[in-house]
Amino acid sequence: MTHPRLPNICKPIWALWKDGIPNRKFKEIRWPGKGSVKTEGMTLFYSDDKYGRHINGVGFLVNELLLPHVKHFKPVSDRICYMRIADKSSDLILICVYAPTETGPNDEKEVFYEELERTYDKLPNHC
DSSP states (O other), rough: OTTTOOOGGGGGHHHHHHHTTOOEEEOOOOOOSSEEETTEEEHHHHHHOOOOOOOOEEEEEEEEEGGEEEEEEEOOOSSEEEEEEEEESSEEEEEEEEEOOSSSSSHHHHOOOOHHHHHHHHSOSSS
């Protein structure tokens, strides 16, 4: 049985979750650069600090059964990445973010939210 609140386009993805085939998002990966690593039936797609400082970092851990449905992974920054997953009738776009804390510097928060807004605005309305 699928979750009743999910729209129809999400039900095949939800079925994979229900059957124990997860797609997880991660924060604070802290690996330098961007890319993907395969291990034990899973692939980690990651995006981190471009200066190699081992801070922040975001990504998705995708089970090998869901991997053929991954159409695109876009590392935007060490705090933002997104993944496009194919579904039967359209695509699903997942965004992973690691937002600065409320007590963090205001300029850091402004830069983050401006970048998140630019990223969101570039995504298609219908996929």
